[in-house]
Amino acid sequence: MPGRTDRAPSLAQIQAEFAARLAGRESGAPGGTIGPDGAVPLKRFNIYRNNAAATLIETLRARYPVIERLVGEEFFKATAYRFIAGHPPRSPALFEFGGGFPDFLAGFGPAQTLPYLPDVARLEWLRHAAYHAPDAEPMQAAALGRVPPKDAGRIVLRLHPSAGLLISDYPALSIWETNIADEVVREIGPERAGEAALVLRRELEVKVIRLGPGGDILLDGITQGACLAEAATRAASAAPEFSLPDALGALLAAGAFAGFSLSNEQAS
Numbered sequence: 001m002p003g004r005t006d007r008a009p010s011l012a013q014i015q016a017e018f019a020a021r022l023a024g025r026e027s028g029a030p031g032g033t034i035g036p037d038g039a040v041p042l043k044r045f046n047i048y049r050n051n052a053a054a055t056l057i058e059t060l061r062a063r064y065p066v067i068e069r070l071v072g073e074e075f076f077k078a079t080a081y082r083f084i085a086g087h088p089p090r091s092p093a094l095f096e097f098g099g100g101f102p103d104f105l106a107g108f109g110p111a112q113t114l115p116y117l118p119d120v121a122r123l124e125w126l127r128h129a130a131y132h133a134p135d136a137e138p139m140q141a142a143a144l145g146r147v148p149p150k151d152a153g154r155i156v157l158r159l160h161p162s163a164g165l166l167i168s169d170y171p172a173l174s175i176w177e178t179n180i181a182d183e184v185v186r187e188i189g190p191e192r193a194g195e196a197a198l199v200l201r202r203e204l205e206v207k208v209i210r211l212g213p214g215g216d217i218l219l220d221g222i223t224q225g226a227c228l229a230e231a232a233t234r235a236a237s238a239a240p241e242f243s244l245p246d247a248l249g250a251l252l253a254a255g256a257f258a259g260f261s262l263s264n265e266q267a268s
Contacts, residue, residue: 217231
């Protein structure tokens with residue numbers, strides 16, 4: 001009809017509406033859906049939506065078992081549902097889903113009485129990410145032996161693809177350890193200091209390694225691309241008891257690095 005401006009919705013609009021209703025942000029079935037009887041299949045869609053939500057909640061439970069143990073099954077389920085509504089999967093690969101859960105917990109009002117919760121969740125996600133990270137041969141300590149002593153400070157270490165760093169103001173590592181390993185959970189008092197951990201995969205085993213004084217600052221500097229001298233200086237300033245040989249030796253023994261370069265030179 002002349003002058004008519006109505007247009008059929010684009011594919012992107014159809015997909016956006018479907019996703020919003022699937023996540024429960026909008027009620028009812030998506031527009032344009034028709035059942036075998038020619039009516040809107042609201043009951044069928046609700047069953048599909050509930051099944052999709054249940055699958056995603058189970059996925060989060062598998063990613064964050066300690067979080068569920070800390071808050072209880074019902075609280076976790078309700079929290080996971082709220083997260084799913086605002087953060088639906090963005091990839092067809094389900095193993096990529098859930099990385100935003102720790103930050104969601106940090107801003108989720110009902111979880112504010114447990115301020116360590118987001119960092120425990122970050123540790124759990126780092127373990128999941130490490131398991132699915134690409135393979136790479138860990139660099140051996142002997143590889144640094146060919147660097148002339150005068151150039152040692154210019155070494156720029158490259159992290160192993162599976163390596164991740166957690167630095168927490170809370171005893172997040174101890175809380176995770178007792179909840180994942182102990183039949184009777186140990187009490188971790190609020191007076192406990194913050195903790196740091198390196199997470200990585202060796203072959204098919206994911207390891208969580210507690211970092212000593214200054215080790216977290218050293219590894220954080222390396223992660224940001226600082227040369228060894230700069231990262232070590234930061235660590236020594238933050239922790240007077242820091243020992244570069246001990247910290248670097250422990251990281252090399254753990255397989256934290258996949259290679260190195262010298263600043264302003266080609267990669268080794």
